[in-house]
Amino acid sequence: MTHPPRRLVSAALLSAALLLSAGSAGAEVVLHRGNGGEPQTLDQAHTSIDVEANVLKDLYEGLTIYDAAGKIIPGAAESWTVSDDGTVYTFKIRDAAKWSNGEPVTAEDFVFSFRRVEDPKEAAGYANLLYPLKNAEAINTKGMAIDQLGAKAVDAKTLELTLERPTPYLLELLAHQSALPVNKASVEKNGADFVKPGTMISNGAFKLTENVANDHITAVKNENYWDAASVKLDKVIFYPLEDQAAAVRRFQAGELDVNYYFPTDQTDYLRQQLGDQVHMTPSLASYYYTFDTRTEPFNDVRVRKALAMAIDRDFLSEEVFQGGQLPLYSAVPPGIASYGEPEKVSYAETDQLDREDEAKRLLKEAGYGEGGKPLKIDIRYNTNANHEKVATAVADNWKALGATVTLTNLDVKSHYAYLQEGGAYGAARCGWTADYADAESFLGLNISTNKTFNYAHWKNEKYDALMAQSYAETDQAKRAALLHEAEKILLAEEPVTSLMIYASPWLVSSKVKGWQDNAVNDHLSKFLSKE
Amino acid sequence: MPTLFAVVTISFFLIRFAPGGPFSLERPLPPQIMENMIRAYRLDLPLWRQYLDYLWNVAHGDFGPSYIYRDFSVGQLMMQSLPYSLQLGTYALILAVLGGVAAGVVAALRQNGIVDYLVMSVATVGVTVPNFVVGPVLSLVFAVLLSWLPAGGWGDGSARFLLLPTIALALPQLAVFARLTRGSMIEALRADHIRTARAYGLSRRAVVVTHAMRGALLPIVSYLAPCAAALLTGSVVIEEIFGIPGVGRYFVQGALNRDYTLVMGTVVLIAVFIVVLNLVVDILYAQLDPRIRHD
Numbered sequence: 147m148t149h150p151p152r153r154l155v156s157a158a159l160l161s162a163a164l165l166l167s168a169g170s171a172g173a174e175v176v177l178h179r180g181n182g183g184e185p186q187t188l189d190q191a192h193t194s195i196d197v198e199a200n201v202l203k204d205l206y207e208g209l210t211i212y213d214a215a216g217k218i219i220p221g222a223a224e225s226w227t228v229s230d231d232g233t234v235y236t237f238k239i240r241d242a243a244k245w246s247n248g249e250p251v252t253a254e255d256f257v258f259s260f261r262r263v264e265d266p267k268e269a270a271g272y273a274n275l276l277y278p279l280k281n282a283e284a285i286n287t288k289g290m291a292i293d294q295l296g297a298k299a300v301d302a303k304t305l306e307l308t309l310e311r312p313t314p315y316l317l318e319l320l321a322h323q324s325a326l327p328v329n330k331a332s333v334e335k336n337g338a339d340f341v342k343p344g345t346m347i348s349n350g351a352f353k354l355t356e357n358v359a360n361d362h363i364t365a366v367k368n369e370n371y372w373d374a375a376s377v378k379l380d381k382v383i384f385y386p387l388e389d390q391a392a393a394v395r396r397f398q399a400g401e402l403d404v405n406y407y408f409p410t411d412q413t414d415y416l417r418q419q420l421g422d423q424v425h426m427t428p429s430l431a432s433y434y435y436t437f438d439t440r441t442e443p444f445n446d447v448r449v450r451k452a453l454a455m456a457i458d459r460d461f462l463s464e465e466v467f468q469g470g471q472l473p474l475y476s477a478v479p480p481g482i483a484s485y486g487e488p489e490k491v492s493y494a495e496t497d498q499l500d501r502e503d504e505a506k507r508l509l510k511e512a513g514y515g516e517g518g519k520p521l522k523i524d525i526r527y528n529t530n531a532n533h534e535k536v537a538t539a540v541a542d543n544w545k546a547l548g549a550t551v552t553l554t555n556l557d558v559k560s561h562y563a564y565l566q567e568g569g570a571y572g573a574a575r576c577g578w579t580a581d582y583a584d585a586e587s588f589l590g591l592n593i594s595t596n597k598t599f600n601y602a603h604w605k606n607e608k609y610d611a612l613m614a615q616s617y618a619e620t621d622q623a624k625r626a627a628l629l630h631e632a633e634k635i636l637l638a639e640e641p642v643t644s645l646m647i648y649a650s651p652w653l654v655s656s657k658v659k660g661w662q663d664n665a666v667n668d669h670l671s672k673f674l675s676k677e
Numbered sequence: 678m679p680t681l682f683a684v685v686t687i688s689f690f691l692i693r694f695a696p697g698g699p700f701s702l703e704r705p706l707p708p709q710i711m712e713n714m715i716r717a718y719r720l721d722l723p724l725w726r727q728y729l730d731y732l733w734n735v736a737h738g739d740f741g742p743s744y745i746y747r748d749f750s751v752g753q754l755m756m757q758s759l760p761y762s763l764q765l766g767t768y769a770l771i772l773a774v775l776g777g778v779a780a781g782v783v784a785a786l787r788q789n790g791i792v793d794y795l796v797m798s799v800a801t802v803g804v805t806v807p808n809f810v811v812g813p814v815l816s817l818v819f820a821v822l823l824s825w826l827p828a829g830g831w832g833d834g835s836a837r838f839l840l841l842p843t844i845a846l847a848l849p850q851l852a853v854f855a856r857l858t859r860g861s862m863i864e865a866l867r868a869d870h871i872r873t874a875r876a877y878g879l880s881r882r883a884v885v886v887t888h889a890m891r892g893a894l895l896p897i898v899s900y901l902a903p904c905a906a907a908l909l910t911g912s913v914v915i916e917e918i919f920g921i922p923g924v925g926r927y928f929v930q931g932a933l934n935r936d937y938t939l940v941m942g943t944v945v946l947i948a949v950f951i952v953v954l955n956l957v958v959d960i961l962y963a964q965l966d967p968r969i970r971h972d
Contacts, residue, residue, distance in 0.1 A: 189748065266713045268717075269713040271710060286709070287710070342748070360922040361830075361831055361922035385920065387920060388917055389917040389918055389920075391813060392813070392828070392918050395817060395828040396827075396828040396830070398821045399824065401830065556696075559933070562697070598706075
């Protein structure tokens with residue numbers, strides 16, 4: 147056996163040392179983001195869920211974006227003007243806005259992107275999000291020609307959007323991932339393959355380099371981004387971790403810097419272990435129960451009110467979710483700037499025991515409970531350990547009123563399919579997440595003509611009229627007042643009753659800087675840095 | 678072939694009977710948008726027509742688009758994830774067979790001794806403790822507490838990343854092999870031809886390795902086919918716990934999401950594995966047991 151010459155060994159050691167020191171001097175800053183699940187697509191015309199938004203909003207930039215605090219700020223557009231009647235928005239796209247291949251981002255790209263979303267052949271699931279654009283709905287569902295869409299390129303950098311009616315939340319809508327632009331030339335050339343790494347051309351702070359399903363998505367800094375100078379990360383790697391407990395272990399092992407979703411029933415334990423790195427932000431998402439108002443006994447408002455007020459929301463929040471969800475006594479969650487403080491149900495401040503007495507009184511008045519007609523309720527929920535715990539707790543509250551309660555659960559698809567197809571039920575669990583920060587997103591669910599989401603099959607003419615008026619109102623303050631009136635009616639009638647607001651569970655390493663909790667739950671990597 | 682055809686046909690119609698569809702979501706789509714999507718995926722055609730189209734496409738190697746993972750076709754998803762599952766499954770299979778057979782032989786030779794009881798208690802634990810317990814415990818101990826190994830992910834595919842998932846995946850099967858081997862080994866050692874061999878004065882080692890083992894391997898080999906099919910086509914539990922991008926999860930996710938084509942793709946894949954592996958086992962069987970060859 148021969149030994150390698152001494153000189154060679156020392157040369158090798160020296161060069162290795164040089165390599166190492168060079169590596170640490172210009173060390174690449176990589177953010178490892180646990181992302182709560184596998185995106186179903188990176189195509190803005192087909193995206194629908196939050197874990198896609200997290201990736202897409204790093205890759206692309208819309209006309210408006212949410213800043214780290216969740217406030218709307220200019221994105222690809224540097225400014226805009228609104229016509230007096232609120233129906234024409236003119237956006238000035240940044241001169242410096244470029245695609246990752248160096249080509250300028252143009253108004254034409256946005257026109258093409260919005261038309262693509264409304265094209266019935268594209269069959270975009272979220273096409274309705276842009277229905278406020280003139281003729282969008284007619285194009286998408288009634289075969290109107292696609293060039294009739296209310297989106298026009300006045301010149302290369304000026305985009306004019308014409309609306310069906312004033313839409314006070316348009317700037318919020320445009321920050322949604324469905325409204326992100328696609329590169330016209332790339333989509334025309336590559337078709338559905340434009341989303342592939344190596345092919346994708348994007349205009350955001352990062353560009354796609356790898357996408358291995360269920361393993362990772364890698365995005366590197368886009369040097370052509372107009373604000374590249376202020377982007378502090380070189381690379382972001384998203385991990386689609388569906389198993390939340392496994393994601394927590396990887397965060398604890400230091401493999402992840404940020405992680406979206408953890409098992410909320412472990413919040414207390416995680417706070418002990420991880421301290422301030424545990425973030426629970428109230429979001430614009432509600433957890434509610436709906437009653438089938440078509441039939442007895444739920445067609446009687448007294449029965450609905452009694453059942454709604456008997457639910458111990460504090461118990462659900464603290465015992466089932468350990469603070470991972472917060473009690474909600476409004477139809478609209480708080481945190482929407484244009485709406486202000488939401489209305490509350492009459493019993494919001496009443497003690498639980500007093501509420502129970504009042505509930506018994508109401509039921510008796512309606513002829514149910516002790517000595518009256520038997521009250522039988524079936525609670526339906528989609529199969530999930532937490533929903534089961536909630537249903538069990540609610541059942542206990544209702545049994546205390548003398549009701550007989552049964553539980554039925556189906557997997558999530560079957561559950562909602564049943565409700566949407568008009569299946570008869572007693573009470574059922576639902577969840578709703580706002581697509582844009584506006585009260586209408588929640589109040590619009592219970593308009594009687596909303597065939598899909600009005601699970602309660604509730605019809606109140608005054609409510610419908612107020613909502614109709616709100617759509618036509620251009621004055622922000624007057625509109626908010628109309629919506630508040632509508633919310634009061636909804637809370638008095640309670641065809642649906644809110645139980646809790648979802649909190650967004652995030653783990654954020656203390657190494658990560660620039661993080662701010664916000665209700666819209668947007669956290670662009672461009673605002674983050676790492677020590 | 679007839680088996681595969683039957684599997685495809687039955688599962689094609691079975692999945693369609695499940696309520697809901699690929700596009701029914703927690704927040705449902707407006708009906709007209711739903712119509713656009715159903716048309717785009719040709720789900721508006723009569724079922725028999727969809728079935729014939731599907732057969733035609735599969736016969737031409739096209740498993741169709743995934744309804745849920747839009748950016749990939751079912752074929753691409755399978756091709757991307759199968760190598761991960763095959764690699765992990767192979768390691769787990771080797772570990773399970775070698776470890777299990779070795780443990781079983783040792784236990785059989787020391788029947789009712791301390792080693793036997795120890796091996797069998799561990800094997801019983803291995804069979805009864807599900808891997809969704811073993812996996813997190815391994816990860817918690819070796820990654821979070823000791824920081825020796827990564828908590829999850831495929832990483833660069835090196836041993837560091839694969840060690841824990843391989844053990845978690847192999848353990849229940851290893852236990853089965855150990856129990857099987859012990860049982861058949863004890864039986865084989867009592868057989869007449871072994872007593873004869875011993876009487877001829879052959880060494881203990883020669884008797885065990887060349888004569889007893891051969892007979893004892895038969896039940897093990899017959900268990901090999903279903904075991905290999907299960908390990909090689911991925912385990913949704915292990916994949917979720919360790920973040921392995923394998924094929925196992927598609928079976929479960931496909932079914933829950935009503936991703937018809939994805940479910941069909943995984944069903945066909947698993948069916949092919951089982952059919953092929955059974956064939957391999959039949960051939961091995963004939964090699965091991967001359968009686969079968971002569972039939």
